[in-house]
Amino acid sequence: MDEGVIGKVKRVVGPVVEARREAQVEMLELVLVGEHRLIGEVVRIQGDSAWIQVYEDTTGLRPGAPIWSRGEPLSVELGPGLVGGIYDGVQRPLSALRAQMGDFVSKGAQVPALDRGKLWRFIPEVKPPLSVTGGCIIGRVQETELIEHKVMIPPLLAGELFEIAPEAEYHVEDTIARLRFDTRSIDVALHQRWPVRVPRPYMARLPHSMPLLTGQRVIDTLFPVARGGVVVVPGGFGTGKTMVQHALAKWCDADLVVYIGCGERGNEMTEVLTDFPKLTDPRTGRSLMERTILIANTSNMPVAARETSIYTGITIAEYYRDMGLHVAVMADSTSRWAEALRELSGRMEEMPADEGFPAYLPTRLAEFYERAGAVRTLSGSEATITTIGAVSPPGGDFSEPVTQHTKRFVRAFWALDKQLANARHYPAISWMDSYSEYIEDVEDWWMERTNHEWQKLRTTMISVMQQEARLQRVVKLVGADVLPDSQRLILEIANVFKNAFLQQNAYDKVDAYSGAEKQYRMLQIIAELYKLAAEAIKNGAALEDIRKTPIFTEVMQMKYQYDNENAGRLSGLLEKAREALHGYTNDNA
């Protein structure tokens, strides 16, 4: 694989190496540096110097050490065996690394991402001769119970398929088809490679039409995301970014989840690795790990590999999208990625822009988020990538560059609020500062399933919350007692909505996930409670008395009492609310 020495180390500054070039090198070419053959990537070429960002610890690296080319840009391996795996930022398989090197990640290890020894049953789906182009599906492999892996012609290939392997077990390196292009014959293996920094092609962009259901009420009901959409979750430390990302990874209705732990805690990855295999997907009843791929470049792992981790993740996501799947990508946290970019840029002595970040930060952010979307794949199916990026603003201040630039490229914003988190209101997604531009895209889907009530119910509750915010300003000055009952009812209902609906306990078995029906019925009950209580008050009833009806307590507990299978039974609670308050109005008016 070594293409010979292309230069020597001239200078080492942390993860950045300046090399004296002795042969032609290409931008973004993959190289191996020094005796440990540390993996690196050429990021700048200037005269006879080349700058390399090195994905492993450079301790002990010396000027004069040789540098070899790998003859290709930084690429990932794509093929069966990725699902359920955990990889570092340059796609080294962490489980295999552990088997080889022990509990600590030392440098210089080179283990291929896909297990070379594993056999997969390949089932051909086409018959030669056949003219094929990139993206054509030629067969399948059942990768996990949940994921049927489509075997595709690599995107840039085309030709006459004249031979295909019969159904049997194959290794990922085995040839499973042969193409003829002009006079050349090309082997197609059971896996392919793709450079991480280049988006994989598709046929066309499609409009968004379906929500990505997350099972999180505040998200699905107030700030939904469409399949193929992009969302950012900014929040100071401890406000719940990772919890939101984990909840989505567990419960969202994507076919496949790529979770990128980018510069975050080791224990959080361990948590996923221990919890997910035990959790079952509510839709399929299978273990969640069968639809999850983890990229883990934790905060103490090399910073350059952190920079690539999000590209590694999104490229894998695109590959599965190309099979016609709906993929969700979680990146926690893109701020750590931006900081890696800043650190590398600083070490290369580039001109800094805002707060030391390089001037190309917004371009890179845009490029990353653009790789999400709803598309028609090369093989003609509709598929999506939904990207949810966490941002960790310094001091929790959203005016900083990463939050601000990201905001330009995403269409939903789930702002995590320190005050809410401090009061243990989780998820601490602020209903005042968050927004979603996907509401129109997903409206039809919801309306069809909610008797066309969804928008009305939503707007009712949003208006209650807005009025509450205004009233709270008054209350802060003079107390709630001076308000008339009709206004105190707003405070009361807002309180019910916050406690009974918006708050959702990720640790409670029943509450962790709310299906669409449960969300709709809960919303309906609270809106009805509001309507009836308002009428009662208008008819002269006292809020204090209404508030004492046991229905309030029942509504407060409904999220725990009715699981998703029994969401239909919530209609009983609705009736009960009607009875309780109707009776009230008549008896007391």
Added chain:
Amino acid sequence: MGTQTIMHELGNQALANRREYLGMAEVSGPVVAIRGIHNVGYNELVEIADGQGNTRLGITLEVAEGAAIAQVFEGTSGLALETTRVRFRGTPQTMPVSEELLGRTFDGLGRPIDGGPEAIGEDRDVNGLPVNPTARAYPRKFIQTGISAIDGMNTLVRGQKLPIFSGSGLPHRQLVAQITRQAKIVGEEAPFAVVFAGMGIKHDEAMFYIKNFEQSGAMERLVAFLSLADAPSVERLVTPRTALTVAEFLAFDLGMHVLTVLTDMTNYCEALREISTVRAEIPSRKGYPGYLYSDLASIYERAGMIKDRPGSITQVPVVTMPNDDISHPVPDLSGYITEGQIVLERDLAQRGIYPPIAGLPSLSRLMKDGIGEGMTRADHAHLASQLFAAYAHVKDIRALASVIGEEDLSPLDHQYLKFGEAFEQRFLSQGHDEDRSMEQTLNLGWSVLSALPPEELHRITEEEIRKYYGK
């Protein structure tokens, strides 16, 4: 700059890398530049001997053809360009590790300051290596500290990194001392040790801790690394790494449960900023380097547990918040890496409440898996969540009362104020030597919560109310 190689013709291949040179090109603060050298690696140890032959240690920060930049841990005062001898060791900074280190006190670089012999043992690279995430074991066993605010609401878990965010003059010392004295796993006798790293702290502060360990009879389980305020600031940069190297050995080689106290991380960060400034690096916030997050992570992430190994490293770093500002880069970035934080609050301290652990901003992220039935008690999670929520409401009502006066508050609001008082005076407050059992803490939580009407307790089930409310 007239640097010349002193020929050390050493036949041995391993020693061939040990090159010695006379003279330096530049000295600037704690950073030196050396030219006319070769075969020097990045992040490797440098010995620098002044004209009198006194040796100090440093590490290369940047290497280039024929030149290197190094930081000198023990400061550069007294170094002259011409007479300084520089020797490159060809290895990273290391620390010898062995069981014999228990009971000993060293400086930040691992040299004895207790009059005892040099540390001996297997040399380990102080930088450590990242734990493979697949090798980690998720921490789940709670540590009882005997302090209600921690055990009840911010439970510490074995293998967790839980810093104390303090301010100048706040009693973090007493709190850390109390934690190290009282911390235990109920019903388990496992070998434990305390590794203490003091960075830039004053002599009397260090003595306070040492005395505390002596009194509790834990001295022979303690390894201390002290880089005091009068030591050159750069030494602080190695101190936590030396300490954690020993902690890793005790935990993962010898199977001990190691409580690691790192104080004060703000001093550590200042030293890092100093080096960065001298090197004219592009600063991010408040002059701290852009890589502060990664650097801190390389320390904090060395807490945890590893599958199939019996020991653990629990970290309790102390971070003082300059001006009590929690958004200052050091507490802020720490909070982004650690698994929660115990925040000390000046207002509580001024009202004579010890420990002045702030109710709302404090958080233990690993608490959820360490508490509940079979571990602490089934009602623990709900109780803690309710205490947080109710106390948050108390804060709102106090703010309101300060505007409209207490008289105009509603009866319910008054009940909340009563709860707030009880919570602070009875639940939070406790003596420096008061060691409460988990049971006592939880019962106390219920007792103060019973100042509120049961309808207000949304986060608690009816069954729990029947069982514990008003008891």
